[in-house]
Amino acid sequence: SYTFEHMEIASYTILIAAARSLGETEVLRACEENLQEEVAMADWLKSRLPSTTEQFLARAEADSDSAKR
Numbered sequence: 001s002y003t004f005e006h007m008e009i010a011s012y013t014i015l016i017a018a019a020r021s022l023g024e025t026e027v028l029r030a031c032e033e034n035l036q037e038e039v040a041m042a043d044w045l046k047s048r049l050p051s052t053t054e055q056f057l058a059r060a061e062a063d064s065d066s067a068k069r
């Protein structure tokens, strides 16, 4: 999901440049709003990467323990 958000960020950055070049102010405004949402989501996902990893490892360990019994 974090990687995908960055693909979206790149796409909106391209669309913003194109809209600016073409004088499409309404498209430019909408894309800038969407870009900020994508940046916020990427930041949120990044902030959860460590805890998600730790939770995954804890569950994997728990699953591994129960499989041994």
Ligand SMILES: [Fe+2]
Residues within 6 Å of the ligand: 004, 005, 008, 038, 041
């Ligand atoms: Fe997104």
